[in-house]
Amino acid sequence: MAIPTDGESRLRRFAQAFRREAKPRPDLATSLIAGLGERPRESRFAMLPAVAMAAFVLVAGLGLAFGAMQLRSLGHPSPTPPVSVITPTASPSPSPTASPSPSPTPAGAVPGAIPALASIQMVGPHLGWAVGSHAIFTTTDGSHWTKQFASNDDFIGVDFISSSIGWVVGSQTLLGTVDGGRNWTPLGEAESLIRSVHFINANQGWGIAGGGAPLVMHGVLIPSAGGVVVVSNDGGISWTNLNSPRDAQSVCFSDASHGWLASASGTVYRSQNGGQTWTQVLQMASGQTGLSGWARIECAGPSGSWVQWAPGGAAAGHSPYVIYATVNGQSWRTVMAEPGTIGNFLPGVPAGPGSYPGSFSVVDAADAVFVGDTPPANAASTMIASNGGATLKSTGAIAGAWETFDAAFVSTSVGWVLTVNGSDNVIAVTTDGGYHWSKQLAVPRNPAG
Amino acid sequence: MQTGPFVGQVNKEDTLAAADRPWFEAHVRWLARPAFQFSLMLTQNPAIAEEILQDALTQLWASPSTPDEATEFRRYLYRVIASRATDYHRRQAVARRIHFWRPAPADPMAEIDRRAGDEEMARLLRRLSPRERQVAYLYYFEDQSADEVGRALGIKPATVRVFLHRVVTKLRRLRPTLELKEQST
Numbered sequence: 001m002a003i004p005t006d007g008e009s010r011l012r013r014f015a016q017a018f019r020r021e022a023k024p025r026p027d028l029a030t031s032l033i034a035g036l037g038e039r040p041r042e043s044r045f046a047m048l049p050a051v052a053m054a055a056f057v058l059v060a061g062l063g064l065a066f067g068a069m070q071l072r073s074l075g076h077p078s079p080t081p082p083v084s085v086i087t088p089t090a091s092p093s094p095s096p097t098a099s100p101s102p103s104p105t106p107a108g109a110v111p112g113a114i115p116a117l118a119s120i121q122m123v124g125p126h127l128g129w130a131v132g133s134h135a136i137f138t139t140t141d142g143s144h145w146t147k148q149f150a151s152n153d154d155f156i157g158v159d160f161i162s163s164s165i166g167w168v169v170g171s172q173t174l175l176g177t178v179d180g181g182r183n184w185t186p187l188g189e190a191e192s193l194i195r196s197v198h199f200i201n202a203n204q205g206w207g208i209a210g211g212g213a214p215l216v217m218h219g220v221l222i223p224s225a226g227g228v229v230v231v232s233n234d235g236g237i238s239w240t241n242l243n244s245p246r247d248a249q250s251v252c253f254s255d256a257s258h259g260w261l262a263s264a265s266g267t268v269y270r271s272q273n274g275g276q277t278w279t280q281v282l283q284m285a286s287g288q289t290g291l292s293g294w295a296r297i298e299c300a301g302p303s304g305s306w307v308q309w310a311p312g313g314a315a316a317g318h319s320p321y322v323i324y325a326t327v328n329g330q331s332w333r334t335v336m337a338e339p340g341t342i343g344n345f346l347p348g349v350p351a352g353p354g355s356y357p358g359s360f361s362v363v364d365a366a367d368a369v370f371v372g373d374t375p376p377a378n379a380a381s382t383m384i385a386s387n388g389g390a391t392l393k394s395t396g397a398i399a400g401a402w403e404t405f406d407a408a409f410v411s412t413s414v415g416w417v418l419t420v421n422g423s424d425n426v427i428a429v430t431t432d433g434g435y436h437w438s439k440q441l442a443v444p445r446n447p448a449g
Numbered sequence: 450m451q452t453g454p455f456v457g458q459v460n461k462e463d464t465l466a467a468a469d470r471p472w473f474e475a476h477v478r479w480l481a482r483p484a485f486q487f488s489l490m491l492t493q494n495p496a497i498a499e500e501i502l503q504d505a506l507t508q509l510w511a512s513p514s515t516p517d518e519a520t521e522f523r524r525y526l527y528r529v530i531a532s533r534a535t536d537y538h539r540r541q542a543v544a545r546r547i548h549f550w551r552p553a554p555a556d557p558m559a560e561i562d563r564r565a566g567d568e569e570m571a572r573l574l575r576r577l578s579p580r581e582r583q584v585a586y587l588y589y590f591e592d593q594s595a596d597e598v599g600r601a602l603g604i605k606p607a608t609v610r611v612f613l614h615r616v617v618t619k620l621r622r623l624r625p626t627l628e629l630k631e632q633s634t
Contacts, residue, residue, distance in 0.1 A: 014567045018571075029478045035506070375592075423520060
């Protein structure tokens with residue numbers, strides 16, 4: 001992957017990669033806790049000066065002894081060869097820098113920094129699921145959330161097609177339920193780990209699998225490069241790789257034939273035969289040369305689609321993004337763009353909410369709600385797009401929400417957003433299109449996320 | 450509450466026996482990974498990073514003044530880690546002055562740097578002083594504000610900004626094409 005040239009962006013990208021790759025051993029917390037019961041001990045590196053001093057004294061003593069022997073032998077022919085000079089050599093004892101290598105990261109492993117609340121889906125104004133690090137939460141009244149399932153796995157995606165049938169994408173497993181989440185069953189994986197799924201009925205679904213350096217991006221896991229499209233015809237028990245464009249990142253299907261695909265190069269494809277072949281239908285705005293981006297696509301109705309495209313690169317406090325939409329599957333509208341960066345190169349395109357790519361939720365082919373992230377302002381602002389993106393209306397903001405993780409709106413008025421509040425991940429809800437927000441669930445933040 | 454097949458797998462032996470500080474274990478589990486990474490960035494050695502983290506937690510466990518509030522606990526832990534990492538570097542400097550000491554050539558950080566995809570940036574960060582690296586890590590890697598960094602390290606926010614300025618200046622000097630921008634105050 002090309003290295004960004006912008007220093008700020010490059011440093012932050014390295015920071016993100018470092019936090020992903022510098023994994024402690026899995027049982028570190030347990031080991032640390034167990035270690036508390038031991039007596040305080042002297043660190044081995046704390047002994048270094050003492051060891052060095054002892055070695056110095058030993059060498060000096062040997063030197064003096066050798067000198068004394070030489071003095072004693074002055075004037076006397078030596079019947080034996082001279083005493084050999086003792087040369088200090090490297091100690092074979094373990095050195096303080098010798099250490100076992102960090103536990104290897106499985107190829108294509110999901111980063112460990114999964115938010116406590118990472119993805120949400122509502123199947124109506126009362127019923128919904130939110131998933132995240134180690135847990136699945138559910139609500140049956142749209143207000144109160146309970147932990148429905150706990151696991152050692154991290155969950156990064158949720159897809160329900162009814163009040164009872166749904167799937168949850170974990171970092172290592174794909175789970176399915178046919179009873180509204182009362183029981184979750186581990187399902188199959190593709191040749192490589194599944195990153196996201198989208199089902200159109202209980203049996204037929206598509207997904208993205210494999211790829212490197214997957215990023216948790218607003219409710220879905222997106223591989224930076226190398227992702228492929230997979231399909232299942234048995235509810236996720238088995239998966240088959242499909243021929244797909246290079247670096248597939250996000251896929252969705254309206255029905256068994258018609259689907260959309262977005263790739264890391266900013267290209268949107270359409271399939272009309274269940275994903276057997278793909279035709280390019282849109283090339284989105286390019287960012288800085290050499291930078292890969294990420295795209296998320298959401299189907300809406302029989303022919304509609306909304307795409308969030310982040311072409312990569314950044315300026316201080318800004319990260320570019322562009323939103324595209326089509327209602328009829330033929331003509332595309334550039335709905336909005338980040339105003340401080342790529343928006344400057346897209347004259348006439350309205351400014352989106354937030355200076356970073358935020359969360360969004362598609363209500364139908366014509367309507368979607370966007371919640372933009374602006375970390376410096378410490379608030380996430382809401383914008384309703386209607387008429388296929390032709391009409392934009394800014395409403396309110398979620399105070400204290402410097403980052404959002406996902407959004408689920410059942411109408412342009414009623415929606416839920418996964419965000420942060422202090423040291424908690426929270427579910428914020430609005431019933432008036434984003435003018436006012438209230439908190440429904442708070443979960444301690446995963447600090448790595 | 451519904452139960453699933455994975456519920457109840459927490460090993461009871463993993464929990465702390467002491468009942469007077471039930472919050473301590475939760476804090477350790479919450480902070481183990483980020484605190485390890487902070488320690489790793491400062492020491493560049495996973496084994497030493499873990500050892501420093503263990504020693505720091507032991508110190509907090511033994512101290513009657515350890516705060517139970519999560520944010521304060523984190524600040525306290527990070528400050529102890531930073532202090533011990535600085536101490537480690539001082540001792541390493543002493544060790545390097547003794548010529549017959551040869552540190553082992555193994556470098557487990559190389560693999561992490563390689564996987565992180567930008568080995569040059571890793572090398573540049575290693576050229577920073579320990580204090581500069583502490584500030585840079587908390588500011589850039591953990592997105593803490595200058596005030597928060599100051600509280601974590603026990604220095605004034607203005608001093609944090611001075612360190613950030615030095616970091617940017619030094620990185621620019623090491624790599625003129627890096628195009629780093631000054632942070633607004």
